[in-house]
Amino acid sequence: MATHTKPVLHGYFRSSCSWRVRIAFALKGIEYDQVPVNLIKDGGQQLTEEYKKLNPMQQVPAVEVDGIRLSQSLAVIQYIDETRPGPRLLPADPVKRAQVRMISDLIASGIQPLQNLYVLQKMGAEKVQWAQHFIVRGFEALEPMLKQTAGKYCVGDEISMADVCLVPQVYNAERFKVDVDAYPTIKMLNQTLVELEAFKVTHPSRQPDTPVDLRA
Amino acid sequence: MATHTKPVLHGYFRSSCSWRVRIAFALKGIEYDQVPVNLIKDGGQQLTEEYKKLNPMQQVPAVEVDGIRLSQSLAVIQYIDETRPGPRLLPADPVKRAQVRMISDLIASGIQPLQNLYVLQKMGAEKVQWAQHFIVRGFEALEPMLKQTAGKYCVGDEISMADVCLVPQVYNAERFKVDVDAYPTIKMLNQTLVELEAFKVTHPSRQPDTPVDLRA
Numbered sequence: 299m300a301t302h303t304k305p306v307l308h309g310y311f312r313s314s315c316s317w318r319v320r321i322a323f324a325l326k327g328i329e330y331d332q333v334p335v336n337l338i339k340d341g342g343q344q345l346t347e348e349y350k351k352l353n354p355m356q357q358v359p360a361v362e363v364d365g366i367r368l369s370q371s372l373a374v375i376q377y378i379d380e381t382r383p384g385p386r387l388l389p390a391d392p393v394k395r396a397q398v399r400m401i402s403d404l405i406a407s408g409i410q411p412l413q414n415l416y417v418l419q420k421m422g423a424e425k426v427q428w429a430q431h432f433i434v435r436g437f438e439a440l441e442p443m444l445k446q447t448a449g450k451y452c453v454g455d456e457i458s459m460a461d462v463c464l465v466p467q468v469y470n471a472e473r474f475k476v477d478v479d480a481y482p483t484i485k486m487l488n489q490t491l492v493e494l495e496a497f498k499v500t501h502p503s504r505q506p507d508t509p510v511d512l513r514a
Numbered sequence: 515m516a517t518h519t520k521p522v523l524h525g526y527f528r529s530s531c532s533w534r535v536r537i538a539f540a541l542k543g544i545e546y547d548q549v550p551v552n553l554i555k556d557g558g559q560q561l562t563e564e565y566k567k568l569n570p571m572q573q574v575p576a577v578e579v580d581g582i583r584l585s586q587s588l589a590v591i592q593y594i595d596e597t598r599p600g601p602r603l604l605p606a607d608p609v610k611r612a613q614v615r616m617i618s619d620l621i622a623s624g625i626q627p628l629q630n631l632y633v634l635q636k637m638g639a640e641k642v643q644w645a646q647h648f649i650v651r652g653f654e655a656l657e658p659m660l661k662q663t664a665g666k667y668c669v670g671d672e673i674s675m676a677d678v679c680l681v682p683q684v685y686n687a688e689r690f691k692v693d694v695d696a697y698p699t700i701k702m703l704n705q706t707l708v709e710l711e712a713f714k715v716t717h718p719s720r721q722p723d724t725p726v727d728l729r730a
Contacts (some may be wrong), residue, residue, distance in 0.1 A: 354655035355624055366609055370623065373615035380608045392583055392596050399589035406619070407569055412626040437572035448619065 302381065305330040305363040308352055310337050311505035311512075312468035314410060315371040318361040320505075322375040323498035326384035334507035337415055343447055351389055352462045357416070387459045397453045401443060401460035405467045409436035413470060429474045437471065441481040454486055457494075465491050469502065518597065521546040521579040524568055526553050527721035527728075530626060531587040532575040535723075537678045538591040540712035542600035550723035553631055573632070584635035588622055591675055603675045613669045617659060617676035621683045625652035629686060645690045653687065657697045668703055673710075681707050685718065 305323070307330050309316030313383050323330050335358050336343045343349060343381040344356045353360035353369035360369045364381070368374045381385045411417070412432035418425040447453045452460035471478055478485050491497050498504075503514035521539065523546050525532030551574050552559045558573045559565060569576035569585035576585045580597070584590045587720035595603045596694050604611050627633070628648035634641040663669045668676035684704045687694055694701050707713050714720075 354658050370616045370619035377612035400586045403586035404611035407623045411623050442570050
């Protein structure tokens, strides 16, 4: 059996997938070390041969923990949830677990991959419209879904992986000037969540690698 | 508590995400009904108001089961795995579970969303190169990852959700003329898997909605 070790998170302050992992660690009360990977500097530090060993997809985040290397934020979050104490991020009820995963995957497979840095770099001049298009399309689906599942949080009144995914995606939507007011349920949930300590301390404006002019 | 009902799968013969769900049902030995949703005919039957209620993302698959509506294939598969008997699709060991999810998410978030029908329709003349680019990029990462995790199957010697994701992605790669021979581990795993009954009976060439000229 693997021994539990302090996780090392290789991430970037503004990466929404890195932020998901930071929120999960904070909600679980887990201490971790951060190693910044600057996605812009030197043409992208995620492209080095050294980083490739951590995550062959050459994306952030990558996490070293318990003697293994993990990538894909939702896989990391669920591993941490299953092996560490603290509030669970997947509900006990199977239907609610399924709804949490459905919402998380809608964001993680249906929206984020289409507006991430790598794809946008390929889009050239059209990149803002492209990102807006896919975020709007995703939010049009997410809004009625959340209307059915939400209580105080995305699924009922227990905080979950779905909330961990929602807030960084809303942050991206705002960066790309999507009108979040058009989605009252998303907006309300986000407003509730961003007030929580675990979301505040992990915010892109407050990380070790946040540039001085973007610091809160 | 929800009663267990026979699942109804709304899918499309050639959709790789629909195929994932069909394989999972077959591996678990679960009977289900299929309702075909033709993604091409009538401008796309997934775009109707009626279908939108099943999956607001207007994509396949959508599954009605146990009184709820689920979308996002990996959420569906994990729900079925957690609520039904039969061989488990997520291993018992947390490290292996994490590796299964990492591989599944690499495919489901890192490759498939960038080469699905909706995105390709937006790419116009460049669509084949676009799809190839993202499949190759994903396979370049998947190959070294699988080299580390694979036994007889993607993660060790137990079949899992990762295998359920791999085979339909290789099928897509072949459709887009990606040279799968360049990825010996992927190729070998795929060859083993496609010989299994659960992968054969669920193949796109053998579904109720498979057009006559594409039938095996």
